[in-house]
Amino acid sequence: MRNTIGLLLVLTVLFIIPTLEYAFGQEEPGKYLNRRVEIWNLFFRLMVVAFTIGAVVSGTLVWLCIRFRESNPKAKPTKYEESGAW
Amino acid sequence: MVLELQKPRPIWQIMFSTHHTDIGLLYLITSLAFFFMGGVLALAMRLELFYPGAQIITDSMTYNRMFTVHGTTLIFLFILPFASAAGNYFVPIMVRYKDMAYPKLNAIAFWMIPPAAALVWLGFADFTWYAQPPYSIISAPGPAADMWIFGLKILGISSVLGAINFIVTIMKCKHPDLPLSKLPLLAWSFLTSSLIILVAIPTFAAALLMLLTDRLGVSGFFNPAMGGDPIAYSHMFWFTFHPEVYVLVIPAIGFMYDIIPRFSRKPIFSHSSGVFAFVLIAIVSFASWAHHMYATGMSFTEKTVFMVGTLAAVPASAMHIFNFLATMWGGRIKFKTPMLWSVGAIALFFAAGAGGVVNSAMPLDFVTHDSYWVVGHFHLFVMGTIAFATFGFAYYIFPYVTGRMYNEKLGQIHFIISFIGAIMVFFTQHVLGLFGMPRRIYDYPPIPEWIIMNQIATFGAILLAIGAAVWLVNFVYSMGKGKPANMEDPFELGGKYYYPYQQKTPHHD
Secondary structure, three states: OHHHHHHHHHHHHHHHHHHHHHHHHHHOOOOOOOHHHHHHHHHHHHHHHHHHHHHHHHHHHHHHHHHOEOOOOOOOOOOOOOOOOO | OOOOOOOOOOHHHHHOOOOHHHHHHHHHHHHHHHHHHHHHHHHHHHHHOOOOOOOOOOOHHHHHHHHHHHHHHHHHHHHHHHHHHHHHHHHHHHOOOOOOOOHHHHHHHHHOHHHHHHHHHHHOOOOOOOOOOOHHHHOOOOOHHHHHHHHHHHHHHHHHHHHHHHHHHHHHOOOOOOOHHHOOHHHHHHHHHHHHHHHHHHHHHHHHHHHHHHHHOOOOOOOHHHOOOHHHHHHHHHHHHHHHHHHHHHHHHHHHHHHHHHHHOOOOOOHHHHHHHHHHHHHHHHHOHHHHHHHHOOOHHHHHHHHHHHHOHHHHHHHHHHHHHHHHOOOOEOOOHHHHHHHHHHHHHHHHHHHHHHHHOHHHHHHHOOEHHHHHHHHHHHHHHHHHHHHHHHHHHHHHHHOEOOOHHHHHHHHHHHHHHHHHHHHHHHHHHHOOOEOOOOOOOOOHHHHHHHHHHHHHHHHHHHHHHHHHHHHHHHHHHOOEOOOOOOOOOOOOOOHHHHOOOOOOO
């Protein structure tokens, strides 16, 4: 559990730090921020992340449905089926 | 066993009963009836948007009224009552108690719904389910708007009464040998969502009263002309209704926690992580309401806080998805209709969640704000996830409620058509939003990209409507003439822990 919380904290911080850059970009004099470009850049980067994770999760889901369906030749009763309790 | 339709009783016996399964049946029938009524409005709106210009709806006011009642109906009169139906049927059984803690209060909570629904439908207000001031105060025509306010007020009280009943039943009436840690996750879902309702609803109840007195001209809380602030209403509304989104989704996840292990023929991968995720999501649901309001001139710090608060829901949602996938892993999965809907709900839950993460990033919110992206995201959640899990659970409890089996082939056709339809409507709406189409519009300029995408979405809506018609025919026919169900193992899974099988006190004797 401690490891999980630690991992979540690290991921959260990693996600926030790049975002803070935009705030300082607005405050520092002389630094021009093209919001439109930055926003669409962020959108495309997040879309790359979302589609990558989405492909992994969806791929896993599809594979699970094919591999563990009861009509799959490799399917065998689970150890819980003997007792009938699950 | 509860075989309402195999052992017919006079209708008044069910209507005036306080037994939890009878109240559950009343909730079930009410919610499914309102699903079809709200769905007809949705189809009419999609047909209207098939092409620029007026198609089947004569004026924008009528269109506004239709989407107001559509949203109000499907959230408050379909999803919430269906969750109450499932809770009424199963929570007492899961905690091993003879009934809900307060049976009469339970009946009162249900019987508040028909008058509230009548107020909403007979009024047919036009200010969206959000009732945003100052329009809702200054210009929204009465008595429709006032009827909507009273209707929502009654529905809020009904929700609170139901929530109190669930909490007391679970916490105080559960069997002494049953620790909370062993409580099924479906019961946990009702406990956490009821706690959210208790904390969230009073704020909106206050906002409704303030809205009403503003409309009557005796106060000016949200009226800029009287020194009030419409944004204050937005805060109060979203303080209730962002958590309310989780009130809708948590029971749906609970349904999936019941169906997926059953049909995978193995226990849930991690019960404790499911409980942890429910509790976590209940807490963080109150830390994210203002992400709906990034565009209202909030400071950067406020926006950052609510962005992080919103993202805190991601680990909890991911835990649920991981739990579902890990449960299926190593199982021997029977793809009966309830399982198909659950797998579809997992896929679309992930897609909707990914869109939500993009939304919660505040710079991106300015691109998507008030566009069709938001419509697509919200509907992918409520239809693609919550309603899909709900449909699956409706098939799952069908033998329990009726004593008969539905037609399996028709159930599968319903799923396949609806899955394709949902993707065509709601994914396309995301892209429409990125192309700049604003939400809540009756007509739009003839931009070729907008036209083609609206047409794809409308074809998707037609598929959803066909699916719903197949469902209706299947259920109505099977209720009367379906094959009698084997109540000990209706889905031929081989297990013995299908909850209705444990039912020992079907009626007050």
